[in-house]
Amino acid sequence: MIYEKKKIALVGNQNSGKTTLFNLLTGMNQKIGNWPGVTIERKSGKLKGTDIEIVDLPGIYSLSPYSSEEDVSRKFVLDEKPELIVNIIDATSIERSLYLTTQLLELDVNVVIALNMADIMEKKGVIIDIEKLSEKLGVNVVKISALKKDGIENLIESIKQNIGKSREKHNIFDEDIEQQIQNVEKLVKISNKRFVAIKMLERDKEIAKSLSEPVFDAIAAVEIYFNTDAEEGFANGRYAYIEKLKKQTVKIVAMKQTVTDKLDKIFLNKWAALPIFAGIMFLIYYLSVGVVGSLTVDGVGELIDMFSEWFGATLGVWGASEWAVSLVVDGIVGGVGAVLGFVPQLIILFLFLALLETTGYMSRIAFLLDRIFKKFGLSGKSLIPFIVGSGCSVPGIMASRTIENQSERQMTVVLTPFVPCGAKLPIIALFAGYFFPATSGLVSASIYFFAIAIILLVAILLKKFIFKGESASFISELPDYKIPSPRYVFRDVAEKTGAFIAKAGTIILFCSVVIWALGSFDWSFEYGVPIEQSMLASIGNAFAWLFYPMLGEWSWGATVSAIQGLVAKEQVVSSMEVIAGLSEGAGGDIFAEGIFSFFTGASAYAFMVFNLFSAPCFAAIGAMKREFGSTKKTLLTVGFQTGLAFILAYIVFGIGHLFEVIL
Amino acid sequence: MNNQGRHRGNQSGNCGNQSGNCGNQSRNCGNKRKMLLCGECGNLSELRKGQSARVLALRNENEALRRRLLDMGITNGVEISIKKIAPLGDPIDIKLRDYELCIRKSDMKNIDIEVIK
Incomplete structure (x- = not known):
């Protein structure tokens, strides 16, 4: 094969559609979005039907990198010597796009230009003489629309023809x-x-x-x-x-007022913009946790209970021993089922997040809140990690790479785990749904706004005492609004939901079994002891004093559950379900009676607050360590987060309890 | 030192060569805040929505930021207009070279301009 072991780099400005093209060329499904800086790492794939390696790179505006993820692209192009650069140009902003092209053309490698968004260009009234452009630049120019999948065949043909070929360089200066x-x-x-x-x-x-x-x-x-x-x-x-x-x-030909300008008259309106933003964020939480939660959780819960009962009975009929039935019913079905019950809410949350990312609204949020965030030592760009982090902290923390300023970036890494992520949603939904049945949507939204308030407050403190220095600048583009592709949104939601379910079937399952075992045996490994004498209880009792001031009760059960949040935040819910199942012997409602019946509104809210702000899961801690590049900084951050979580939870319980006593 | 002998020309001296079409513009009297009139020079943060200006010089101290602004096309002589203003008054979305760029007012203060429209 002549194309063997050849490498191609996709290079272009931010948000010019590189990853969309990459997915088309390779048949892969890398994450795309309508904001500058979606791609933060190089991604590799094979051009369909060949051995040619295609590398998708973070967007750059020039070969002088400005932020750390842009450096990846410069290094690749200069050090790894691809056989061809496919330079993607956004046809609607050709002047700025060609600036990078003039630099790429100075390299020894051959270049093919993919003139993307040709469809939008024509709508905007821009006509480009492709042949002349190609002749002047001395490289092949192919008109494509990655979104509409137009011109891709021509581009592949051009890639095959131009790969590895030498090229004459033009003089462009005086x-x-x-x-x-x-x-x-x-x-x-x-x-x-x-x-x-x-x-x-x-x-x-x-x-x-x-x-x-x-x-x-x-x-x-x-x-x-x-x-x-x-x-x-x-x-x-x-x-x-x-x-x-x-x-x-x-x-x-004509530069008409575009749909984007019209929409921005509303979404960036002087008076309406902030209320609209607050409304959208409120709606996301209100709908996913409140409305959908109350519609589905009871039904799904009942379904799981029915399955659990039927399965337990069947195992009994098969002659399984008592402990085996308990392992399956209380441990596995209880623990995994407790988490799976929240899948409908997560689907709604992921759906809204996908819409924020693909419509182009995300960059507007950064634009309209930059002024506020600047006051707190952050940049509007921190909003993007925060919003991505409301799905999962790990990609959220990684998204901080697009922030150029080092202190702003590190502050964003410290603060992103404070945003309630998808895995914390089960905790919030469980407590809010049970203790605030009439207002669960409001209470969940209040947790979100509480998180924002704390994030800003902590930002001030960090800026004042740790990350001193001048505030940096904010340079960003507002992408055009786009109607999201239903296929992509569906795939994105399915992928995230699938990952959540897969986690339930692996990590959560494993932990549930461990919890079941620790809760069923005492230190002399005797099965069937009352749970209060189990190994689990003695572990919990060792730490329960820390949690007493936020629960108002000595609870080893809540203590071990909260500690398990380190593995995965949804494990808190699983663990509580397993413990409740073991202590009552029959599953049922976690809070109805027995070991967790002491929870009141105040302690429930305090416990939610603790789990929200305390050390994130191991995966997120790992992501933080990658961004800091320092174990010491990571440990300090985790310690700080957990300390803060304790203090906040104590305060919340103190105030809440006061109200409860008075009323 | 690598920076020895760096040459920075004095470009802000060429204000007044009116390249725009200033025409018979009505003086905006009702406006109390300082507003640059056509043909006047100032910095980009003083430009109003609806006006256009030509860039005369970049005075940003921060080397990385200055480089970025140049890369983004804010070079000598380029025409800039104000497109959108964030609801809280900052940052500003400016239009240049057929595209739009968001930038903070504090960074715009270091870009010298001459109003041409």
Whole structure:
């Protein structure tokens, strides 16, 4: 095979549709979204039907990276030497997109340009002379629409034709400048000579570590010619070339007011924008936890109870011993079933999140709240990790990579786990549903807003005492609104729900069995002891004093359950179900009688607060460690989060209990 | 030092070469806050919705930010207009080179402009 072991890089501006194209070319299902910075790591796949490796890279605006995820792209293009770069250009903002192209064309690698969003371009009244553009740039230009799957065959054909081929480089700057570039090129010993030469002239910190005397002479010459520093001079030069190129190849017939502008008149309206945002966030929680929760949880719960009873009876008929029946009914079905009961609510939550991500509203949230977040030492861009984190903290924490400023990024990593994630939703739904039956939706939404308040409060403290320094800048694009693809939204929701169910069938199952075993045996490994004498109880009793001030009760059961939140937050619910099942012997309602009947509204809310703010699950702690790159910082953060959780839970219980006593 | 001898030209001196179509604009008297009139120079944060300006110079101290702004197309002579303003007054969505970019007012203060429309 001639294409064997060849590598192609997909390079383009943020939100230009690289991953959508990548999915089309490889048949894979990588995450896409309508906001800048969805892709934060390189993703690899094979061009369908060939051995050619395609690498999808985070979006960049130039080969001078600004944030850490952008550095991934520059490093790949320069160090890993792909045989071809497919440069995706957003046809609706061609001038800015071509800026990166001018840099890519300086490299030794061949380039094919995929002119994306051709359909929208025509609607906007932009006409591009593809042949002329191709001729002027000296590379193949293919018109595509990744969303509508148009022109993909042509692009694949062009990729196959151009891979590994050499290409002539054009001069785009003025004669005098080109002369200086050539002078420096002669001194460059490595590949990508033209690119490196220009970077040296720009005094790029990465590439030009030590410059020789002739280079300084050349820098002085270009700066006198540019009448400014070389960095600005070259940027001006590139844009001057692009403007000329655009005049020759692009015709703009009419720039009408777009649907996006009309929608923004509403969603970014001076008075309506913030209420609309608060309304949307409230609705998401109100609908998923409150309305859908009360509709489904009872039904699903009953179904699981029925199954559990039937299964227990069947096992009995088969002659299974008492402990085996208990293991299956109380341990496995109880523990796993407790979590699965919340799947309908999670589906609704995931659906709303997918809509926020794909419509383009997400970037608007960052835009409209930036002013507030700036006051608290964060950036509007922190909103994106927070919102992604309301599905799962792990991708939320990773999304913080798009924040350029180091202190803002680290603060965002510390704060993202405070957002109620999908796994914390079962805890919230369980307690809110039982103790606040009439107002469960409101109470769940109140937990969300409580989280926001604490996030902002902690942000101030962190900014004041730990992450000092100036506030950074906010530079972002507002993408056009798009109607989300139902197929993609369905796939996204199905994938996340599937992952949740898979976790229930593996980690939660395993932990439930462990809890069942610890709760069924005492230290001399005798089965069938009262649960108060079990190993589990003695473990819980060792830590129960910590939880007493938020529960108002010495409860080893709630204690061990909360500790298990480290494994996975939904395990808290599973563990409580298993313990309740063992102590009553018959499952049923967790809070109705027995071991957890002491919970009141105040202790329920306090317990929710504790589980919300305490150390996140191991997976999220791992993600935090990757972003910090330091075990010490990670441990400090986890300690801080847990300490804060205790304090907040104590306060909430104190105040709540006071009300309960008075009323 | 690598930065030795860095040349920064004095570009803000070329204000006044009216390249825009200022025409017979009515003076906006009712407005108490300072508003740049056509042909006047100032910084980008003073530009109002509906006005257009030409960039004269970038004075941002932060090297990385300055580089980013250049990469995003805020170069000498480029035409910028104000498109959308966040409900709380900051950041601002500006239009240049047929696309839109959100940027904070504090960063706009360091971009010198001349109003042309």
